[in-house]
Amino acid sequence: MKITRKQFLKLGAGSLVALSGATAVAERAAGDRASPEKSNAASARRQYAMVIDTRKCLQRPGCTQCMEACHQAHNVPYINNPDHKIDWIWKAPFQNVFESYDSPYIQITLKNEPVLVLCNHCDKPPCVRVCPTGATWKRKEDGIVTMDWHRCIGCKYCIVACPYGARSFNFTDPRPYIKHLNPNFPTRHEGVVEKCDFCAERLAGDKPPVCVETCPVKAITFGDVNDPSSDVRKLLGAGLTLRRRPQLGTGPNIYYIV
Amino acid sequence: MRDRAWIVAGLALFFALFTYPLWSRALRGQRGEETKLALLMPAHQADCVMPVTYMRASHMKLLILWRREVVRENIHTFRAYDGKVYNISLTGTCLGCHSKAQFCDRCHDYAGVRPLSCWTCHVDPALTAEKLK
Numbered sequence: 001m002k003i004t005r006k007q008f009l010k011l012g013a014g015s016l017v018a019l020s021g022a023t024a025v026a027e028r029a030a031g032d033r034a035s036p037e038k039s040n041a042a043s044a045r046r047q048y049a050m051v052i053d054t055r056k057c058l059q060r061p062g063c064t065q066c067m068e069a070c071h072q073a074h075n076v077p078y079i080n081n082p083d084h085k086i087d088w089i090w091k092a093p094f095q096n097v098f099e100s101y102d103s104p105y106i107q108i109t110l111k112n113e114p115v116l117v118l119c120n121h122c123d124k125p126p127c128v129r130v131c132p133t134g135a136t137w138k139r140k141e142d143g144i145v146t147m148d149w150h151r152c153i154g155c156k157y158c159i160v161a162c163p164y165g166a167r168s169f170n171f172t173d174p175r176p177y178i179k180h181l182n183p184n185f186p187t188r189h190e191g192v193v194e195k196c197d198f199c200a201e202r203l204a205g206d207k208p209p210v211c212v213e214t215c216p217v218k219a220i221t222f223g224d225v226n227d228p229s230s231d232v233r234k235l236l237g238a239g240l241t242l243r244r245r246p247q248l249g250t251g252p253n254i255y256y257i258v
Numbered sequence: 259m260r261d262r263a264w265i266v267a268g269l270a271l272f273f274a275l276f277t278y279p280l281w282s283r284a285l286r287g288q289r290g291e292e293t294k295l296a297l298l299m300p301a302h303q304a305d306c307v308m309p310v311t312y313m314r315a316s317h318m319k320l321l322i323l324w325r326r327e328v329v330r331e332n333i334h335t336f337r338a339y340d341g342k343v344y345n346i347s348l349t350g351t352c353l354g355c356h357s358k359a360q361f362c363d364r365c366h367d368y369a370g371v372r373p374l375s376c377w378t379c380h381v382d383p384a385l386t387a388e389k390l391k
Contacts (some may be wrong), residue, residue, distance in 0.1 A: 075381075141332060148329045149379065173378075175390045181381065183349055189378040204334045 016089045047143035048121065048198055049225035049253040050212075051235045056219035058113050066116070066211035066220065067091070073199070073210045075187045077170075077177030086168040087210055088196040089118040097244060098256075110258065116220075118195040118211075119166040120244060121145045123251025125157035127167065136193075142224075143253065154191035163248050167195045198222075225253065263331040281305045300355035307338045307351070321348070348380050 003011075057063070070089045072077070079085050091114035094151055095102040098115070121138075123147045128136050135151035138144070159167045173190045181187075185201065188194050199209035207213070212222045223230035232255070235241070241255040304314050308320060324346045327333040336344045344351050356362065359376070366373050 139332065146329075150325065150329070178390055181386060183381045183383050183385070184347075185383060186349075186379040189375070200332070204332065220358065 017070075026047075032052075035096045045143070045226060046141065046224040047123070047226050047253060048203075048222065049232050049255065050118075050209075051232050051241065051255045052116055052223040052258060053219045053221070053235075053257045054110075054115055055257060057116055057215075058109050059217050061113055063216070065216060066214050069210045069214035070196070072180050073182055073185060073202075074196075075178050075182055077174035077187075078179050079172075079174070079177050084171045086170065086174065086194065088168075088194070089116065091115060092117050098242060098258075100247075101242065101258075115256070117164065117166075117244070118254065119145060119198075120164055120250065120252030120254045121196075121198060121252065124249065126161040126163065127248060130157045130161040132157065139200075142203070144200055144203075145195075146197050146200055147193070147195065149188055149192050149194070150185070152192045154193065156193065158193055159201050163245055163250065164252070167193050169193050295365060296356060297365055298360040303355045305338075305340060305342070306355075307336060307342075307344050309339065324348070347382060348376065353383055358384065 067087075067089050071078070071087075074088060076086055076088055093114050094106070094110045097117055121144055121171060123143070124137055125136075128138055128145060131137075132155060133153055133224055135149070135153070136145065136147045139146055139154050154169065156169055159169060170188050170190050172193050175187055175189075177194065178187060199207070199211075208222050209220075212220045221231050221235055223232040225236070227233065235257070236255060241257055243252045243255055246252065309317075313320070324336065327336075328346050334346050336346050338344060347354075359382075362373070
């Protein structure tokens with residue numbers, strides 16, 4: 001069969017139009033199939049959060065049991081030098097923690113007693129965005145902002161990025177400063193950043209974070225904020241809670257009842 | 259050309275000294291097999307998480323796999339080749355059977371292989387807070 005140049009061009013143009021139309025239809029169909037799966041996965045995802053009841057915490061002024069227990073469990077060194085100090089969970093003055101809620105006439109106990117603070121395990125963690133080696137990331141399955149100490153090169157960029165000061169740097173070898181060695185948890189070495197990891201190693205064995213377990217007045221509640229029947233959601237639904245610097249858009253997951 | 263004798267003698271001396279490690283052992287009547295390292299094997303456990311030949315050659319690959327699974331993928335158990343399930347832990351599982359000083363360190367010293375800096379962070383159960391000071 002002989003084909004003229006005009007017929008050949010017509011045939012070619014027609015096939016191109018048909019092909020592009022078919023791929024567009026196929027893509028749309030694929031998109032329709034994928035989107036419900038995506039939304040299902042998002043709703044099934046956990047996001048661990050904490051509610052700290054400062055009213056209960058303030059019943060015991062000067063109590064440091066949760067901090068002691070955490071630092072012992074994770075081999076956090078006790079360094080007195082404030083420049084080199086390492087903390088996973090600590091207490092800070094109310095006006096520093098909630099600077100926008102501070103006023104000269106604030107309740108006197110809030111003025112005098114410091115507030116418990118730790119890593120906020122943000123929805124959009126700035127530390128993760130800046131880490132150049134991928135040594136810190138937000139876990140997809142439960143929203144914990146965790147670290148791979150093997151990969152940390154000690155650039156301290158995450159320390160600068162964190163608006164809550166939740167990260168500490170090992171300026172010296174921390175081992176001589178460890179009071180009680182927990183052999184089941186590694187120590188860190190010089191030149192590595194560390195912070196709270198919501199006791200990921202305990203959660204793997206279905207145990208709550210050690211601060212939650214230790215608190216003598218049960219001031220800390222821990223759970224999945226995406227689960228409407230969880231204890232944290234019940235507390236959050238029952239009254240007003242505060243978060244630290246929510247205006248920054250980091251989406252902190254530590255809530256405070258004051 | 260009058261120095262040929264000196265040159266040959268010098269070269270012979272050089273080669274004799276250079277190959278000293280090779281022939282000295284033969285002179286003393288020792289053989290390579292006798293210096294093979296006898297490592298302390300765990301008394302209460304016959305099986306490792308992988309066959310001994312694999313562990314001898316590729317334990318570092320398994321350790322890297324374990325590290326990735328625990329740290330990155332939140333997987334904490336390992337099903338061994340014989341079906342037994344182990345907890346993934348360097349301190350708990352590996353050092354639960356092997357002694358760091360008598361097993362890891364001895365072989366690495368013998369083989370002249372500098373290990374990665376595992377022990378600056380991972381804890382030897384023989385270590386105590388007092389020893390760290």
